Amino acid sequence: MILIFADSTDPWATLVHREAQRTGGDVMWVEPLRLLDKILLNWPVVAGEAVIPGSLDIDGRTIPLNDLTGMFARLSFPLRLDLEGLSGADAQYVTKEATAAWLAFLNAMPCPVVNRPMPGGRPTLLSGSPLLAMLVRDHGFLFPASRCTSSQADALQQFRAWGESAYLKPLGSIEPGQFLYSHDGVEQIRRVMEQQAVSIQAIPHGQRVTVYVVGEEVVATVLQPSEDVTQRIEMPSVLSKRCLGLVGDLGLTFAECQFIVTPEGPIYCLDVSSAPGFWCCPQEVQPQIVCRLVEYLSKMRSLSRHDSPNGPDGRPSARERLCETRSPQR
């Protein structure tokens, strides 16, 4: 069975649900707000077992955890729950407890979980930690210059200094950022920074490329129109392989990656987002992604598969490298 956790308006979830039903799959959809009303979780916490004991009781139907083939978890953490009627303190307590339970549960299940949550939030800046930066470099990508700031004046000044062209992303956001240009950049920076600090990155000269990854496969590579590219730039054959390696090492099974391929050859990595945008994704690519997601979430897998918490073939993986958060020595 595929289990979907998503708001009713989530376009990816809507299409995945429809495709799973169309292909005769067993699929259920639970809205995050109703998580505590709809599901009774019963999970004995054991590690490394081939058969997972426990069950989910959804609307009176008992589903053994072992029957889950995949979970499409479009949840934000801490969970947003409908806790009307509870006092502020009680609501906060229930939110923390439910968040802690579901975070552990989604990380413990051996079936594919797209994408597994991380305690404290998934790192969103690739240059945001020495360890992540090393991972990106290990896969052969470069970083453009960037600036992180909570000051609107500073962001605007930097945007102008880069010739009014930049990639903007709110700090802590798992969604893709946006490319800013002179006609709307100032306005967008002001709007986003009303409530958020941001990272802005310089956009190197070259071909913008968006790569969509599902599971262990590049589903689509989209060349974006760029005003400053007058001649066709050959796509390096290594891009897909390097991109897959990076996405896998980041512990992601569904990702949207933004690259700039320069005429000289080096490739800059601007972003790897764990919540690919739907509306900016070309219409002809959307069905390919959805089909691949359904395939990926449908197959029975063993504990030793790539996205198991134990890593590829049961070995500690780069997921653990990300856990290795001790400070590097200078």
Added chain:
Amino acid sequence: MADPVLANVCARLAARNADLMLVHPESEGDSWDITWSTERGAMADRLRIGNRTILLSDIDSVYLRSLGSHVASIPRERMIVTALWEFAESLPVLVVNRRQASHTNMSKPYQQRLIAQYGFQVPKTLITMVPEEARRFYDDCQGRVIYKSISAERSIVKPLRLEDFPRLEQIRYCPVQLQETIPGTDLRIHTVGGRLFATEVLSDGADYRYAERENKQRTMRAVELEPGLQTRCLNLAKGLGLSLSGIDLRRTPDGAYYCFEVNTSPGFTFFENYTGQRIGDALADLLCAGRA
């Protein structure tokens, strides 16, 4: 300074004539901001925190205390907490403790699965919202079961008793964590970099932290751990990415060691004040040395 742990660390750093900068955005008003740049994926040398411009090369280490310990309710508060976490994460210096490591105990079952990889026993555990399953677990454990919070929310560990059964219906609205009761002696192990301080706690209460409140006894004393156990504790802290940790162990009568939790921002003064162990000094030394 209201936080005794922070006060302890600041005092020990002051005693070492350390150049100390306290970052406390709330006290600096709405104009407080933070800015840093990166070049080729590494932080550039000049950065701004509040109204101060400082050099990255002047920062040897960072100690984070109570950052985001409560859910930020207003957008500006959320923005500051997020920016500070990202900033600390970006620093190529010792950070006690980094974000992901700090958050492993926001979910005890999440952390428990990590702990089990480091050679410690972990108690049989059930997370459930089904009263019948809770009763079955109680029976399976011959009635020796405790309940406690799943999250890092502080809760008093209590034994589950038959008279609690009518209240079990409430778990249909919020999951509960049940664990088999492990008999034995409590040990709190503080690791500070490569150093280790072990405290043995004797108490007749289910949760020694609240012994006085429950009219129970509690005594604590510094003890020396066997070398193999020391190594396991240090490996656990290092594996979780923690330069400072408080590991909760229980030694059973047959000599097995169970690990319940690793506190990622331990309130070590409670133990230091009782036993005289120099945990704050060790932390100050670590911060001055600037490496984990």
